Amino acid sequence: MTKEESRQLLALAPATGLDHLDPAQISEERLFRISYLLGIYKALHISHCDELADCWVGLPNTNVMFGGQSPLAYMIHGGMDALRKVRKMLDAHRAGN
Secondary structure (H helix, E strand, O other), X not given: OOHHHHHHHOOOOOOOOHXXXXXXXXXXXXXXXXXXXXXXXXXXXXXXXXXXXXXXXHOOOOOHHHOXXXXXXXXXXXXXXXXXXXXXXXXXXXXXO
């Protein structure tokens, strides 16, 4: 994942440096985005080997939810709702549903 894709997932302006975010100034929405992304990361690493877990978001996916695109593209274009849906799907998969 590129820095630009990371900024898009966090809804940051293109010129915003990821290393220069002030934790005291992070909005509630951005905290939710971070929470969803950490949950997605954790669910992938519990369900898959590290190599697959680390590249899964960038791979084309046949799940109906993604419409053939990668989960990364789906989450970037779908915003908070897409992040929530991916997190929920991975948690359900991890639980055996």
